[in-house]
Amino acid sequence: QVQIVESGGGLVQPGGSLRLSCTASGISLTRYIVTWYRQSPGKEREWIATLPNVGDASVYDASVEGRFSISRDNVNNMVFLQMNDLKPEDAAVYYCKAGPGFRGTEYDSGDYWGQGTQVTVSS
Numbered sequence: 001q002v003q004i005v006e007s008g009g010g011l012v013q014p015g016g017s018l019r020l021s022c023t024a025s026g027i028s029l030t031r032y033i034v035t036w037y038r039q040s041p042g043k044e045r046e047w048i049a050t051l052p053n054v055g056d057a058s059v060y061d062a063s064v065e066g067r068f069s070i071s072r073d074n075v076n077n078m079v080f081l082q083m084n085d086l087k088p089e090d091a092a093v094y095y096c097k098a099g100p101g102f103r104g105t106e107y108d109s110g111d112y113w114g115q116g117t118q119v120t121v122s123s
Helices: none
Strands: 003-007 010-012 020-027 032-039 047-052 068-073 076-082 092-103 106-108 117-121
Touching: 003 092, 020 032, 020 092, 020 117, 032 068, 047 068, 076 092
Parallel strands: 010 117
Antiparallel strands: 003 020, 020 076, 032 047, 032 092, 068 076, 092 106, 092 117
């Protein structure tokens, strides 16, 4: 069974930083595309960053490019979202999604979501 868990959210002042973590069990995140989304109250969930599973550079939404960066810890099967220079409009529940990817040599088209972690940006 696949489980995705996000952590690291919290309250931060404008201009501050947070690092969100995405931990997986049941799959190896190194073999999966990992994407971060966020959702603010009354808004649809929005894509913010994708980490490919092979080769290519990460891609970011314009609203976070230059401030956020996504990276992997392959040893601990984790993906991080480093968020710098946070703004009040960055406040949201942040979600990690793994998928699609590969389990061994078998393609896995599934999407695996975490439960989200709350980020609040306020002075």
